[in-house]
Structures are given as C-alpha cells and as structure tokens.
Amino acid sequence: MELKQAIMERRSVRQFTAENIARPELEQILEAGIWAPCAGNLQEWEFVCVTDPAMIGKMKVVSPGVFWKPQAIVVVCVDGTKAGEAFGARNAERWSIFDCAMAAQNMMLRAYDLGIGSCAIGSFNAVAVRELLDIPEHVRAELLLLLGRYEALPQPPPRKAEVIHWERFGNRGSGREGGST
Amino acid sequence: MELKQAIMERRSVRQFTAENIARPELEQILEAGIWAPCAGNLQEWEFVCVTDPAMIGKMKVVSPGVFWKPQAIVVVCVDGTKAGEAFGARNAERWSIFDCAMAAQNMMLRAYDLGIGSCAIGSFNAVAVRELLDIPEHVRAELLLLLGRYEALPQPPPRKAEVIHWERFGNRGSGREGGST
Numbered sequence: 001m002e003l004k005q006a007i008m009e010r011r012s013v014r015q016f017t018a019e020n021i022a023r024p025e026l027e028q029i030l031e032a033g034i035w036a037p038c039a040g041n042l043q044e045w046e047f048v049c050v051t052d053p054a055m056i057g058k059m060k061v062v063s064p065g066v067f068w069k070p071q072a073i074v075v076v077c078v079d080g081t082k083a084g085e086a087f088g089a090r091n092a093e094r095w096s097i098f099d100c101a102m103a104a105q106n107m108m109l110r111a112y113d114l115g116i117g118s119c120a121i122g123s124f125n126a127v128a129v130r131e132l133l134d135i136p137e138h139v140r141a142e143l144l145l146l147l148g149r150y151e152a153l154p155q156p157p158p159r160k161a162e163v164i165h166w167e168r169f170g171n172r173g174s175g176r177e178g179g180s181t
Numbered sequence: 182m183e184l185k186q187a188i189m190e191r192r193s194v195r196q197f198t199a200e201n202i203a204r205p206e207l208e209q210i211l212e213a214g215i216w217a218p219c220a221g222n223l224q225e226w227e228f229v230c231v232t233d234p235a236m237i238g239k240m241k242v243v244s245p246g247v248f249w250k251p252q253a254i255v256v257v258c259v260d261g262t263k264a265g266e267a268f269g270a271r272n273a274e275r276w277s278i279f280d281c282a283m284a285a286q287n288m289m290l291r292a293y294d295l296g297i298g299s300c301a302i303g304s305f306n307a308v309a310v311r312e313l314l315d316i317p318e319h320v321r322a323e324l325l326l327l328l329g330r331y332e333a334l335p336q337p338p339p340r341k342a343e344v345i346h347w348e349r350f351g352n353r354g355s356g357r358e359g360g361s362t
Contacts (some may be wrong), residue, residue, distance in 0.1 A: 001183065001184050002182065002183065002184065003182050003183065003184045003290055004209075004213075006184045007213045007290070007291060008216055009215050009285050010216075010218075010355065012218050014318070026186075030226075030345050032185075032188045034340045034341065034342065034344060034345070035189055035191075035340060036286065037191075037193050037286075037289065037301060038298075039303065042338065043344060045340045045344055046344050046346065046350070047334050047345050047346065048346040048347075048348075049345065049346065049347055049348070050348055050351065051221065051347075051348065052348055055348065056349045057260045073320075077350075083225055091303075094278060094303075095303065097275060097278045097282065098278060098281075098282040098285075098301070098324070099281030099282075099302070100279075100281040100282075101278065101280075101281075101283050101286070102282050102283070102285065102286040104283065105217065105218075105282070105283040105286040105287065105344060106188050106286065106290075109184055109188070109290070110184065110185065110188060112182045113185065119218075120218060120275065120279070120283075122220065122272075122275075126281065130293050133348075133350050134349045134350045135350045136350065139350065143279070143282060145334060147276060149252065157222045158206065158225065159215045160215065160224045161215065162229055163215060163224060163226055163227050164211050164215070164228050164229065164230065165229040165230065166229075166230055166232075167229075167230070167232065167233055168229070168237065168314050168315045169227070169229050169258075169314050169315045169316045169317065169320065169328050
C-alpha cells in the first residue's frame with residue numbers, strides 16, 4: 001500500500017472479528033516498530049506481543065480502555081534503567097514516551113497495510129499488566145496496542161486544519177511563498 | 182512509495198542541501214501530521230511551519246540539537262489548556278507527547294516519501310522559540326522537526342531484535358504458534 005493511503009485511511013479500530021492474525025504478520029508489525037527513530041538510537045523500548053486468548057482475557061479485565069477482544073496486544077514498554085542512564089532522571093520519561101509513540105505509529109500503519117486494525121490504549125492498569133506478563137520492575141508498560149481484523153473501518157473523524165501555522169503562531173493563511181495553497 | 186519501504190528506509194537526516202522545499206510539499210507533510218491518531222480525538226497539537234531563512238537562523242542559535250541548516254522547521258506544539266481540560270493535570274503532558282510524537286512520525290514518513298529528509302529534535306530552548314514565533318503562553322513547543330533535502334542518507338543504525346518478546350516478557354523465541362520465525 002502507498003504510504004499516503006495508509007496515513008490517510010488508517011483509523012483507530014476498537015471492534016474486532018474473531019479472525020486470527022498469523023505470526024508472520026505480527027512479526028512484520030513488530031519489525032516496523034523497531035525501525036522507528038528514537039532518541040540517541042537508544043532503542044530503550046521493549047515490545048511484548050500477546051496472542052494467547054486466555055491472557056488477552058485477563059488483560060482486558062485490568063484495561064478499561066479495551067472494549068472488544070483483540071486478536072493480539074502489543075504491550076509497548078520502556079526499559080527505565082536504560083532511559084534513566086542515557087537521558088537523566090528529568091528527561092527519561094519524556095524521551096521514552098516520544099520513542100514509544102513513534103514506534104507505535106509505525107506499527108499501526110504497518111498493521112493497516114496488512115489489513116489489520118489497531119488502536120493505541122493508555123487506559124490500563126500497568127501494575128496488573130506487569131504481573132500478568134512477568135515484566136521486570138525496571139521496565140514500564142506505557143501503551144497497549146490492540147490488533148485485530150475488522151468488519152468495517154470507523155468513519156474518519158473531522159480533522160482541524162487550523163492547527164497549521166506559517167512562519168509564526170497565528171498566521172494560518174499565507175506563507176513566505178504565498179498563493180500556492 | 183510503499184509504506185513498508187518508507188518505514189524501513191527513512192533515516193534521521195541532520196545535514197541538508199540548500200535546495201528549496203516547495204510550499205505544496207510542506208502542506209502534504211503537515212497534512213500527514215493532522216491524520217495521526219490522538220487521545221480522545223482532541224487534536225490538541227499546533228504545528229508552526231517556519232521556512233524563512235533568517236528565522237531558521239535565529240532558531241538554530243537557541244537549538245543545540247540543530248547542527249546544519251534545514252530548509253524548514255515544523256515546531257510541534259501542544260495547547261496545554263486543551264490538554265489539561267481534557268486529560269487532567271496529571272496526564273495532560275503524557276498524552277500530549279504521545280499525540281505529538283505520532284503526528285511527527287507521520288510527517289517524517291511522508292517527508293521521506295517526498296524525497297525530503299527529516300529529524301526530530303528535542304534539544305532546543307522552548308522559551309526562546311516561543312518568543313521568536315509568537316507562541317502564546319498556553320501553548321508549549323515539544324519538538325522541532327527539521328526538514329530538508331539531502332545528498333545521501335546515513336547508514337541504518339543496527340536495530341535490536343531482542344526487544345521483541347512473545348506472550349511474556351523474556352520469551353524471545355517461540356510464540357504460541359511456534360516455529361514460524
């Protein structure tokens with residue numbers, strides 16, 4: 001699929017069919033994640049891909065943001081020790097979240113490219129997820145990425161074009177070159 | 182360009198040529214940003230696209246992370262008031278950063294698709310950038326996105342495959358279906 005099409009057509013999908021996702025597809029989605037840019041090329045992220053339906057059921061119980069049952073959940077985590085040593089205590093969480101989010105966006109685009117719906121979820125109990133998945137103390141679960149096939153994509157929500165400014169904040173119309181919009 | 186190619190081949194580019202970027206190309210890059218997913222569809226981001234060479238020179242002075250001169254800089258900002266009202270004081274910064282990062286990743290991929298190099302920069306003086314670009318008090322500059330054409334892409338840095346775990350943290354080999362890697 002063309003990049004532009006993937007960017008424009010990808011929607012957040014929360015309702016999934018029962019159709020399985022093959023392991024090679026999950027591998028391709030995860031590979032897209034590890035090719036995201038990251039601060040200082042630290043790659044302080046850790047991705048735990050859960051496909052076991054029983055475990056997904058347990059995770060759902062502690063994740064208010066998960067309404068339907070996905071076929072897979074990628075838990076996007078950060079190695080807090082690595083991040084702290086590289087970025088310092090003050091910036092560690094900030095850069096880690098930037099890095100995790102870029103990796104997640106790569107994975108969501110690649111999922112859509114493979115016909116798989118996705119949704120990034122922040123509403124979950126990170127302590128419970130840690131215990132369920134044997135995540136060590138120094139690693140934090142930052143985001144759940146739900147993956148599954150879908151009957152239909154949601155309608156695109158309206159986007160705000162007024163967030164775009166040219167040269168200075170508040171200048172929403174003409175740029176330096178003018179007239180070319 | 183195929184999505185997969187863009188994801189795998191995009192590199193962080195810091196050294197740019199003097200070749201101009203046309204306004205329609207910048208518009209397409211910014212449009213990719215506004216189609217990123219965001220928490221609660223809040224779209225609390227603001228993108229200030231600077232192309233004026235004199236202003237880019239001034240921004241460079243207050244941005245230690247900018248070594249060469251890009252042709253454009255997109256300042257990725259957050260409306261802190263919107264974020265605070267929607268997400269609450271405790272989570273506002275966290276979700277805002279997730280949203281800005283996903284938008285930035287969309288923009289960097291689309292830039293590469295158009296033959297334009299990019300690099301996300303966190304090392305800049307946000308107060309000075311605010312003053313230079315008339316950014317109001319309730320809006321925070323979170324990231325600079327440098328854009329410019331390039332002579333050559335940097336070599337891909339080695340990626341760590343060991344960050345991928347299956348079913349539980351620490352299980353790096355076989356998944357539920359086994360043997361298909």
